[in-house]
Amino acid sequence: MKLYYTPGACSLSPHIALKEAGLPHELVKVDLRAKKLANGEDFTKINPKGQVPALQLDNGELLTEGPVIVQMIADHVPEKKLAPANGTPERYRLQEWLNFIGTEIHKTFSPLFNPTLADEAKAVFRNRLAIRLGHVDSALAGRDYLMGKEFTVADGYLYTMLRWAENMKIDLAAMPNLIAYQARVAARPQVQAALAAET
Structure with a gap:
């Protein structure tokens, strides 16, 4: 490949x-x-x-x-076990996370990469991202990864977005679960x- x-x-x-x-x-x-x-x-x-x-x-x-x-x-x-088996409820949950990350987090970052967009407009997108990341922070309470104890491909995607959050100066200080999660994923050898x- x-x-x-x-x-x-x-x-x-x-x-x-x-x-x-x-x-x-x-x-x-x-x-x-x-x-x-x-x-x-x-x-x-x-x-x-x-x-x-x-x-x-x-x-x-x-x-x-x-x-x-x-x-x-x-x-x-x-x-x-990077993804649950096709056709299982767990696989649909994984797809739910992948869609949420793709449509609600990933695409909300896109305007922030536009150098011609006004700072006021960028602030709107930063606020939307904070709300969406706050949802993820709540979902991670008591979990190691998005799906529970097992790392899945959704975690690699979310981790990539969290690196963008860092680069775009999005404050995660009020999201302790997300901060711990980011460190946990970052520490994985692969x-x-x-x-x-x-x-």
Whole structure:
């Protein structure tokens, strides 16, 4: 498998999933602004969406959209318990988290990356993020991870978003469960390995 990624982007989530799964993979760095690979190749010829993550499968097919990619990775190694089995109530809960992270957290960050957006508008999005992250903080009470005791692919995705929160100066001081959770995920050896590989 070949993961097209950009350091600091949401492609960190499937990178963590690949490391946790122990699946062999190649990393291909993408300059998202220029839509180019390091060798100068046009990334949009590989992924017409022009976005990361993109995962090229061993059969040559390309899979895009982070929440889909991480579930596919997890399904390759069911013994690692990175996702509950398909068709179970627990799998639907995992998908609920992946959708919440994707639509309510990830997409709410997007305007903050726009340098032309006024500070007043950015403040609105920061407040929305604080509310959504407060919900996650409450859900993590008494849990090690989003689904309970087991690390899942949803945790890799949320961790990636929490790194963005740090970079965007979103104050998590009133969210002790989230702070402890972020430290717990950050300490995982495969998370550290993914971060190191992207520097």
